[in-house]
Amino acid sequence: GENVEQHPSTLSVQEGDSAVIKCTYSDSASNYFPWYKQELGKRPQLIIDIRSNVGEKKDQRIAVTLNKTAKHFSLHITETQPEDSAVYFCAASDTGRRALTFGSGTRLQVQP
Amino acid sequence: GAGVSQTPSNKVTEKGKYVELRCDPISGHTALYWYRQSLGQGPEFLIYFQGTGAADDSGLPNDRFFAVRPEGSVSTLKIQRTERGDSAVYLCASSVTESTEAFFGQGTRLTVV
Numbered sequence: 001g002e003n004v005e006q007h008p009s010t011l012s013v014q015e016g017d018s019a020v021i022k023c024t025y026s027d028s029a030s031n032y033f034p035w036y037k038q039e040l041g042k043r044p045q046l047i048i049d050i051r052s053n054v055g056e057k058k059d060q061r062i063a064v065t066l067n068k069t070a071k072h073f074s075l076h077i078t079e080t081q082p083e084d085s086a087v088y089f090c091a092a093s094d095t096g097r098r099a100l101t102f103g104s105g106t107r108l109q110v111q112p
Numbered sequence: 113g114a115g116v117s118q119t120p121s122n123k124v125t126e127k128g129k130y131v132e133l134r135c136d137p138i139s140g141h142t143a144l145y146w147y148r149q150s151l152g153q154g155p156e157f158l159i160y161f162q163g164t165g166a167a168d169d170s171g172l173p174n175d176r177f178f179a180v181r182p183e184g185s186v187s188t189l190k191i192q193r194t195e196r197g198d199s200a201v202y203l204c205a206s207s208v209t210e211s212t213e214a215f216f217g218q219g220t221r222l223t224v225v
Contacts, residue, residue, distance in 0.1 A: 043216040044155065089154045098210040099145065099168055102154030
């Protein structure tokens, strides 16, 4: 089955700096890669996703890149703000299986 | 309601007891998923429904876990003979189809004492 590794487990940045979180996956059949943000005690919320037919997607301060050959994808947050502080999860799935396999999460702390 | 609703929000039960956790998906969403999230970990897939049928139950850890969705809307996750290791947050998610964004509920925090 699919295995998703996520790094780093914790990340502390100064407000205004960029943050990068990286994930690798094992199943070459995976073709859908969402990123979720989870604040303490709250539900995971989708912030951006990418499908395997594109290499990069951007939405304001957030971007995701995908390298299918190397089986890794990354989340980039620019101009970080304190409200970006949360746990971020990457995930992968293939449309055949439907279920998401999640990484273990990255706790991002943005220092004001 | 506007989002995925899960009840109860918290459940404390004694080891060996039976529990039921309920998920009310967003209206019109045909795909429904159950995940389990342990402290400090990412959600772990349990089971996926497409309509009334369980399309993939490969994530259920053992036969103490069972889920139903009899009318293709509300789903119930049932856990028999609970064990302390079952303690976790149980998350439900739904999507319009299996290939569109999944929206999560707030979860049910299950504590087995």
